[in-house]
Amino acid sequence: MPAARGGRWGRLPERRARQLQRQMQAKEERIAELETENAVLHLRLAQRLRLAGTAGTRWREGLPQRTRSLLRLQQAAQRLRQDLRELRAASADLLGSCRDQQQDSLSRILAAVQSAQHHGALPSWRARALRLEQSLQELSARFHRERQRRRRLHNRLVELQGNIRVHCRIRPAMPAAAEPPDPVSHSSSASGDVAHAVDDETVLVRCSRPGHHAVHKTFHFERVYGPAEGQAAVFADVCPLLTSLLDGYNVCIMAYGQTGSGKTHTMLGPRPPGAAQADTGLIPRAAEELFRLLSEDPSERPRVEVSVVEVYNNDIFDLLAEDGCAERPGLRREVLTTREGRKAVSPLTCLPVGSAGELMELVGAGLRLRARRATSVHADSSRSHLVVTVTLTAAASRDGTPEPRSSPSPPQAPSCPSPSPPATGRRPRAPRRASSGSPGAPPESPARPAGQVRARLQLVDLAGSECAAASGARGPALREASFINRSLAALADVLGALAARRDHVPYRNSKLTHLLQDALGGDAKLLVIVCVSPHRQHVAETLQSLGFGARARQVERQGGRGRPAPRGPR
The missing domain is CATH 1.20.5 (Single alpha-helices involved in coiled-coils or other helix-helix interfaces)
Known part of the structure; x- marks a missing residue:
């Protein structure tokens, strides 16, 4: 047993040694x-x-550059800290203001709540609001009925006065230095007056010259303006026609007469513009009145578009078109018949306007391009017929109420007409900036969206008739006078055919009558202002102009009796 124990303890150091x-x-x-x-x-x-x-x-080599950068950073940091301080101050002020407004709003809300609690509970207010809404609907329906009645009565009044009305305006006698010399009479301009306004409806022409038959003729018109009556008196008789325009009827106002009889002054006012407000012509006055009438009914916002054309040497020129062909004086247009059977110039530049000022700006741009030439009769004689067309377009929604004014379509460049020689005596077309609008389709283009209704106001300043011997016209001026007289003669022929109720009316004998066919023979309300000179030496032209007005009075149209152009409720 001891021997075995001794063997085990003898092996222990060896294991420990191996482990170590x-x-x-x-x-x-x-x-x-x-x-x-x-x-x-x-x-x-x-x-x-x-x-x-x-x-x-x-690092030691780049130390100066880093130092400069560090200085710039420090300066920027100072500026940022200053801006931060200012921003904090502004934010504090704004926060204080907002808190004040919040307190004020809370006070008002509390006062309103207390007032509402004092006068009754919320359901009572809701019931009262419902009753007011029902009353408003009843008043709106009644207003609509009264408006329709007013339209019918107004149209009956206009028709009783005549769908074609002829007024006469006698120009004031000019100073002796401004009048061309009279080879027969050397009397003063006052003693040489032969045209007199007897009353508001009668013109008397009385003249006796050596070697000529004595003239004593009386003409009757719906209205006669004497030399002392101003532009306001003339425009007072135009206002009812603008009401008919908003009711959906087409309206045409034209000035007719010899060169220098006051047509352009009646339509546009004095030239150059900028005179007293009392001398403003019919076109700017009509623009102001039109937009005033439109502003009275904000529920309907028709789009107002303007086009300006002239008939020069029996050619139609678009005065608002962007002329891409600098070598030619302008863009010629043609009169086409639309699907509705109406006459329209195509392609025509129709630019949208939002105020009377924008409208007159476009008219002024067209006037700067109108053909003019000095003659012995007039120092700034218009050699073309000017036609300004104002078009109202209103889109009706599905429930029959008008939709808000749509935005103008993207600009489109008008196509350049086929090459043709430039017209003699016309001013070159200067490049103009594009207006806020686009060249549109013809006034009655079928490309217009469905549901739109339209009415047109045509303002026409006709070129003056003249005698070549009196005006001293030669060369290009004589050719212009020939075209002017022929177009005015064609206008007289059309009125004569309408007065005689002939089956054929020669509208196509002139571009002027073709362009105005809807106003002359359609359902438009037409007002012709015959302008005459009171001077003795112009007695022949005065008689011719008054005779033209007398023939126009004889025209009776049946197409426009009580039936305006279709349109949505206003």
Whole structure:
């Protein structure tokens, strides 16, 4: 037993020795690893030292630049801090203001709530609002019925006065220096007056010259304006026609007479513009009144478009078209018949306007391009017929109420007409900036969206008839006078055919009558203002103009009796 115990304890040191040996071997392996890691670290340290030396050299070399950059950054930081302080101050002020407004709003809300609680509960207010809404609907229906009645009564009044009305305006006698010399009479202009306004409806022409038959003729018109009556008196008789325009009827107002009888002054006012408001012509007054009437009914917002054309030497020129062909004086247009059977110029530039000022700006742009020439009778004689057309377009929605004004379509460049020689005596078309609008389709183009209704106001300043011997016209001026007289003669022929109720009316004998066919023979309300000179030397032209007005009075049209152009409720 002792021997066995001695053997076990004898082997114990050996096991301990082997264990210690294994531990020592592991420690040696760990020491070898640490030595290897130490060598690697020394190698990396040496590399880092070398890199640090290179970086230090570079840092010392770039120190001035970094210093400057640092100064700039410090200055920028100071500015930012200053801006931040100002922003904080402004934010504090704004916050204080918002808090004050919030307190004020809360006070008002509390006062309103207390007032509502004092007068009754919320359901009572709702019931009252419902009753007011029903009353408003009843009043709206009644207003619509009264408006329709007013339209019918107004149209009956206009028809009783005549769908074609002829007024006469006698120009004031000009100073002796402004009148061409009278080869027969050397009397003053006052004593040479032969045309007199007997009353509001009668013109008397009385003249007795050596070698001529004595003239004593009386003409009757719906209205006669004496030399002392101003532009306001003339426009007072135009206002009812603008009401008919808003009711859906087409309206045409034209000035007829010899050169120098006051047509352009009646339609546009004095030239150059800028005179007293009392001398403003019919076109600017009509523009102001039209937009005033439109502003009275904000529920309907029709789109207002303007076109300006002239008939020069029996050719139609679009005065608002962007002229892409600089070598020609303008863009010629033609009169076409639409699907509805109406006459329209195509393609025509129709520009949308939103005020009377914009409308007159476009008219002024067209007037600057109108053909003019000085003659012995007039220093600034118009050599073309000017037609300004104002078109109202309103889109009706599905429930029958008008839709708001649509935005204008994108601009489209008008096509350049086929080459043709320039017209003699016309001013070259200067390039103009594009207006706020686009060249539109013809006034009655079927390309318009369905549901739109339209009415047109045509303002026509006719060129003056003249005698070549009196005006001294030669060359191009004589050719212009020939075309003017022929177109006015064609206009007289059309009125004569309408008065005689002939089956054939020669509208196509002139571009002027073809262009105005709807106004002359359609359902438009037509007002002709015959302008005459009171002077003795113009007695022949005065008689001719008054005779034209007398023939126009005889025309009776049946197409427009009580039936306006279809349109939605206003």
